[in-house]
Amino acid sequence: MIDINKVRFDTPGCQDKIFLNSAGSSLVPNIVSDTMYQYLEQERMIGGYQTALIQQDKIDEFYIQSSLLLNCEPKNIAFSYNATDAYAKALSSINFRSGDVILTSDDDYISNYIAFFSLKKRFGIEIVRIKNLDNGDIDLIDAEEKMVTCKPILVSITHVPTNSGKIQPVEKIGELCATYDIWYIVDACQSVGQIIVDVKKIKCDFLSATGRKFLRGPRGTGLLYISDKALNAGLEPLMIDMRGAKWNSEQSYSPIDTARRFELWEVSYSNLMGLTEAIKYANQIGLGNIQSANLKLINLLKSTLIQNIDIHLTEEGSRSASIVTFSSRSKPLEYFVQKLNDANVSYGVGYREFALIDFNKKDVDWVIRLSPHYFNTEQEIMNTVEVLAPV
Numbered sequence: 001m002i003d004i005n006k007v008r009f010d011t012p013g014c015q016d017k018i019f020l021n022s023a024g025s026s027l028v029p030n031i032v033s034d035t036m037y038q039y040l041e042q043e044r045m046i047g048g049y050q051t052a053l054i055q056q057d058k059i060d061e062f063y064i065q066s067s068l069l070l071n072c073e074p075k076n077i078a079f080s081y082n083a084t085d086a087y088a089k090a091l092s093s094i095n096f097r098s099g100d101v102i103l104t105s106d107d108d109y110i111s112n113y114i115a116f117f118s119l120k121k122r123f124g125i126e127i128v129r130i131k132n133l134d135n136g137d138i139d140l141i142d143a144e145e146k147m148v149t150c151k152p153i154l155v156s157i158t159h160v161p162t163n164s165g166k167i168q169p170v171e172k173i174g175e176l177c178a179t180y181d182i183w184y185i186v187d188a189c190q191s192v193g194q195i196i197v198d199v200k201k202i203k204c205d206f207l208s209a210t211g212r213k214f215l216r217g218p219r220g221t222g223l224l225y226i227s228d229k230a231l232n233a234g235l236e237p238l239m240i241d242m243r244g245a246k247w248n249s250e251q252s253y254s255p256i257d258t259a260r261r262f263e264l265w266e267v268s269y270s271n272l273m274g275l276t277e278a279i280k281y282a283n284q285i286g287l288g289n290i291q292s293a294n295l296k297l298i299n300l301l302k303s304t305l306i307q308n309i310d311i312h313l314t315e316e317g318s319r320s321a322s323i324v325t326f327s328s329r330s331k332p333l334e335y336f337v338q339k340l341n342d343a344n345v346s347y348g349v350g351y352r353e354f355a356l357i358d359f360n361k362k363d364v365d366w367v368i369r370l371s372p373h374y375f376n377t378e379q380e381i382m383n384t385v386e387v388l389a390p391v
C-alpha cells in the first residue's frame, strides 16, 4: 500500500493543481530537488572535481539503485542524458552493413524511426515493421515469421508508446530474439517508473529510459541497461570517449569492461544525484505498489471518460499502462485545452507527426494525453472527468 498523504506531502507540485502529465515530465519529490541543490551548493564552494571526489559513494549509488530497479547488476548500467541519448548510443554500437534489417513495430517512438531513416541514408539498412493484430496488439506470429525470413540484425520495440497507453509484449519478443539470436533493444522510456520492468525477464540486450517521466527525476537524465552478452561481444558506442575506453597505445584504445563504456566523461553530477534519489524513492515505494495504484487510477479514468459523448478514446491493445489518449470529431482541440487549463489540470497533447503510423491508422490529427501517477487521487480523476463533461 502507498501512503498517499506522505507522497503528496513530498510532492508540493501536486497540491495546487491536478497533475496528469507524468508521461510528459512528472513532478519531482522534494528529496530530488533538495539533493540537487545541496550538490550544486558544494560545487559552488569547492568546485566540481573536488565535489565529485567527496561524493563518490553517492555517485556509485546511482548504479546500485538502477540495478535494483531493473533487476540486473550495477555494472550493466550507464548514466545518460535522456532516453534518446541512451537509445542512440545503443543503436550506434551495432555494426550495420548495407542491407541489414531492423525489425520494429508500428508504435515505435518518433525519434527511433528518425534514427532508423538516418541509418538507412548513411548505411543502406532496411526497416521492416511487425504487423499489429486488429485489436492493436503486436502480431507475434508475424514477428517470428519476419525474424525467420528477413533475418534482422536488430529488433527494436518501444515498451509503452508515447502516443497511447498500450503495453507491448516485450518479454515474448525477447524469447523470440533469444531463439533466433538477434540483438534486441527496448525503449522503456514510458514504462520505467510506472510498471515493473525486469531486464532478465525481457531478455533484452539494451534498455533505454528517461529520468523526468514516470521515474520523477530531473530533466536531462536517463539511463541505459546493457546486457553481459552485448558487453562481452565488445559492443561499444560509435563515439566512445575517455570514460568508456583506455588509450593504450598511440594507435589504439580498448573499451572498459562495464556498461560505463556507454557513458561520456563529462556528466552533470547534480542531475545524476537527483535521478538517483528519484529511483531510490520509487524503489522504496515498490514498483509493484506503483503499478497497482496506477492501474486503479487509469481504469477509473478510462471507464468514466468512455461515457463522454464529445470524445473518443484512441486506445487499443489488451494491456494498458497509466496513459490514456482521446480525440474528438465534434469539438476542436482548443475546446478541451481551454477546459483543462481553466480547471488547472496538467496534460499532454500529441499531434499526428509525433506518431505518424499510429495516427494515420486511427485517422486523428491530435490527441490529448492524460497520464496519472500514484500521487494522484481518485477524486482528482473524477474532477477531471467532470471538467471534460459535455455542457
Ligand SMILES: Cc1ncc(COP(=O)(O)O)c(C=O)c1O
Pocket (backbone or CB within 6 Å): 082, 083, 084, 085, 109, 111, 158, 160, 161, 162, 187, 189, 190, 209, 210, 211, 222
Ligand atoms: C516512448 C518514448 N521513447 C523515447 C522518448 C524520448 O525521451 P527523451 O526525451 O528523454 O529523450 C520519449 C519521450 O517522450 C518516449 O515517449
